[in-house]
Amino acid sequence: MISLHPTQQQLHDFVEGNSAPAMALVISAHVDMCTQCQMQVAAMQEQASELAFKGEDDSPDFSSMLAGITQLPAAERIISEPVKAEIELDGRSFSLPRPLRRYVSKTGNWSHLLGKLWQAPVDLGPIGKANFIYMEKGGKVPEHTHRGNELTLVVDGEFSDGIANYDSGDFITMDGSNKHTPYSEADEGCLVFTIVDQPLHFTSGVARLLNPFSHLFFK
Amino acid sequence: MLVGIPLETKQNQAIKPKDCAEEMSSYLALVAEARCKISFAKVFGFFAPRLRSYALKQIGNEALAMELVQDTMSNVWQKAHLFNAEKGSPSTWIFTIARNIRFDMLRKQQNRKEDICSDDLWPVLCEQTADANEVSLDEQITLEQVGNLFDELPQKQRVVIEAIYVEGKSQQEVADELEIPLGTVKSRTRLALQRLKEMLKDHD
Numbered sequence: 464m465i466s467l468h469p470t471q472q473q474l475h476d477f478v479e480g481n482s483a484p485a486m487a488l489v490i491s492a493h494v495d496m497c498t499q500c501q502m503q504v505a506a507m508q509e510q511a512s513e514l515a516f517k518g519e520d521d522s523p524d525f526s527s528m529l530a531g532i533t534q535l536p537a538a539e540r541i542i543s544e545p546v547k548a549e550i551e552l553d554g555r556s557f558s559l560p561r562p563l564r565r566y567v568s569k570t571g572n573w574s575h576l577l578g579k580l581w582q583a584p585v586d587l588g589p590i591g592k593a594n595f596i597y598m599e600k601g602g603k604v605p606e607h608t609h610r611g612n613e614l615t616l617v618v619d620g621e622f623s624d625g626i627a628n629y630d631s632g633d634f635i636t637m638d639g640s641n642k643h644t645p646y647s648e649a650d651e652g653c654l655v656f657t658i659v660d661q662p663l664h665f666t667s668g669v670a671r672l673l674n675p676f677s678h679l680f681f682k
Numbered sequence: 683m684l685v686g687i688p689l690e691t692k693q694n695q696a697i698k699p700k701d702c703a704e705e706m707s708s709y710l711a712l713v714a715e716a717r718c719k720i721s722f723a724k725v726f727g728f729f730a731p732r733l734r735s736y737a738l739k740q741i742g743n744e745a746l747a748m749e750l751v752q753d754t755m756s757n758v759w760q761k762a763h764l765f766n767a768e769k770g771s772p773s774t775w776i777f778t779i780a781r782n783i784r785f786d787m788l789r790k791q792q793n794r795k796e797d798i799c800s801d802d803l804w805p806v807l808c809e810q811t812a813d814a815n816e817v818s819l820d821e822q823i824t825l826e827q828v829g830n831l832f833d834e835l836p837q838k839q840r841v842v843i844e845a846i847y848v849e850g851k852s853q854q855e856v857a858d859e860l861e862i863p864l865g866t867v868k869s870r871t872r873l874a875l876q877r878l879k880e881m882l883k884d885h886d
Contacts, residue, residue, distance in 0.1 A: 480781040484789070484798045491803040509770065512777030516699045519731035520738070528752055529726050533719045538760040562802045588797035 465497050465632035474500065478507040485591040485658045488562060489614040489634065492656065495560035496616075496632040550654075552581060552597055557619045557654050570595060579652075580604060591658040598622055598647035598655075606644040613637040613659045620653030622646060699773030702728065706772035707765075714762040722759055729776055730755055736777075740784060750787065754780040757807065764807055778806045831881045839874035842867055 469477070469490050476482045477490045494500045547567045549556040559567065569586040576582045579602030585593040595618075598604070615635040622629055624643040629635060637643065647653040699706075706728065709721035730751050737747035757779050758765075765775050782800035789798065801807065832840065845856045853871065857864040 480785045512773040515736040516732040519735045522731035
């Protein structure tokens with residue numbers, strides 16, 4: 464059951480095309496999984512279009528543009544090459560929301576992070592540092608806080624973090640004011656997609672050793 | 683030939699998009715089925731000036747605004763078969779096409795179009811192409827590896843790193859505790875991190 468959604472303002476910015484790219488990506492992946500937000504987005508798009516096209520100012524002469532456009536051929540119906548819709552780990556495959564599928568080919572190998580934790584980096588270019596993170600049952604990320612913002616989408620499974628419980632499809636935002644210790648007790652473990660704009664900052668025990676290298680981890 | 687197709691913009695000004703949704707839907711259907719230029723001219727006459735007003739407000743640049751109108755209406759003409767009246771009104775469809783083009787225009791201006799593509803975010807025209815680019819794998823290390831490498835540090839550096847990163851002490855506290863100058867703590871920290879980084883590199 465999805466209980467965490469983008470805010471109305473975040474959805475509104477998304478519909479208008481004004482979200483930051485990382486935010487737009489995670490929202491679109493959430494919307495792909497969430498029928499409630501799909502309906503909201505459809506309604507917002509309708510409102511936005513009415514507002515955008517409610518009137519016109521004095522316009523230039525469009526006739527040459529019209530003539531030019533109608534000289535163009537109809538678009539060929541492109542049958543798009545199938546994009547891999549799943550990501551695999553240890554013989555298991557996880558179906559991904561559509562907006563993330565493009566990044567399967569940009570995802571590096573899984574590496575064992577700590578104990579029951581796996582990570583595969585996703586190359587998003589300058590948008591942000593993204594990873595798929597898989598927590599096996601009992602897997603735990605050391606307590607950390609965030610120097611920047613962290614956006615997380617639960618792709619498959621459930622996890623908790625000492626603040627709340629999260630289920631597939633949940634949209635989670637974290638910033639420097641949140642300190643948490645994500646772990647999964649679900650039999651099937653939990654796969655999340657996460658984007659951070661700054662490295663994590665580990666706050667307890669031996670995991671602090673990781674701080675000078677946290678840019679190598681949760682990129 | 684387009685001679686004689688009127689651009690009925692003046693009479694259109696007061697009409698709201700939803701008031702003519704059905705009419706516009708039927709024109710789009712005729713464009714899709716019969717490449718009907720007269721029907722397209724009706725759609726164009728209604729939406730092109732409105733698109734320009736929207737684009738000017740969003741972008742604030744006349745040339746780019748006209749480019750947005752041009753690209754959006756070209757898509758409407760060329761891909762009218764992708765419009766589905768059951769999914770929404772022509773106005774919403776055209777708005778979403780324009781929104782996507784504007785998003786990509788902004789990314790392109792920042793030379794960052796490749797990172798993310800509007801078709802992925804909002805599958806309005808649903809013509810994605812697979813991107814099979816190979817990417818270099820990022821450096822990967824594990825906590826165990828860091829631990830092992832850590833043990834290889836010279837004793838003096840290890841003590842400093844442990845105090846700062848595991849016990850969470852400040853460099854000044856470490857200096858006081860070990861009764862060494864702050865500058866020494868700083869240089870040991872720097873050397874240790876440098877060394878760990880080199881070891882990580884060699885480790886790959």
